[in-house]
Amino acid sequence: MKKNQKVIQFRGDEDMYHRAQERITSQEILFPDVMRAALRAIAEGDVAPFADIINEAGHTGDETNQAWLYHKCHELFEYRDGQLLRKSRKGMGEKGTPAYIRIREGEEHVLIQGNHYLLKDIVWLMANGSIAGEVIYKNPHRVTNKHAIENLILNPVEIRQVTITKYLSGSEKIDICRGKQRAIAINTESDISAAGAIERLINRGQTIPLLLRGDDGWVASRTAIHAFKLGDNQYVVSIT
Structure with missing residues (x-):
């Protein structure tokens, strides 16, 4: 040692x-x-x-x-x-x-x-600090300093936008409409796409469109701007 x-x-x-x-x-x-x-x-x-x-x-x-x-x-x-x-x-x-x-x-x-x-x-x-795509050479036939950072470029991977739908209770709907509630709990156990979208929000800051639904056909749109992982498939998401 x-x-x-x-x-x-x-x-x-x-x-x-x-x-x-x-x-x-x-x-x-x-x-x-x-x-x-x-x-x-x-x-x-x-x-x-x-x-x-x-x-x-x-x-x-x-x-x-x-x-x-x-x-x-x-x-x-x-x-x-x-x-x-x-x-x-x-x-x-x-x-x-x-x-x-x-x-x-x-x-x-x-x-x-x-x-x-x-x-x-x-x-x-x-x-x-991160790779969100495929790293390729600007000049793949370059001999000297082929791996110099100025000879590399990122070919980004197109990520399909995911919209998460959340059904709210009556009290949650009222609090969100009045601006009293700025975060919601989301369980992604049966939704791999939603889990991936929230992980990208946590790790890369990629916001997520939210569709909020409630009783009597109530619908509202919000954006998830921050998230915290509580445990397996359990998240708290801050919304606009």
Whole structure:
């Protein structure tokens, strides 16, 4: 162990510990990674990056936890002049030497915690914080500094707009009409599209059109501008 590293141990509720482990569903991210992110959030007084990692940690499917990968890359590498250079860490070689690049299916990849990632994706992610589309080369035949950020561009993925319908009780309808209620609870257990839309609102700030319905054919339109995840499929959404 390096002199500037320390083993941290503390007691915790066993059931809560197991529930915390179950939330980390991605095979890429390990539970100690999340704990280190929590430690960093406390030290820097900024919980936003940690919250992003937690919000994405419970996702199902093949999507990469971009919040975790962004911080992991900055922990391992420094981007300079179109290259990824190693930071001094055990088992990674000397500080300042280029990261080891592997060729897979004709594309350059970087190995991070047992998984291969496209080098162009990692460069873009480190520079911009997220990837919402396909990273492509402006000049794919460029030889010198092919992976310089100025030679990369994002081909955005078109996201189908999702409108969420929410049925309100009589009292909720009255409070919303009078402006007394500015948030609603939404359960997405049977609506994958709604869950995805709310997660994009949380992680990327993409607002959502809402269609509110009530008794006697009452209908109103609002926009979801902020959301907080309470638990699995349970959200509180702030509305206009």
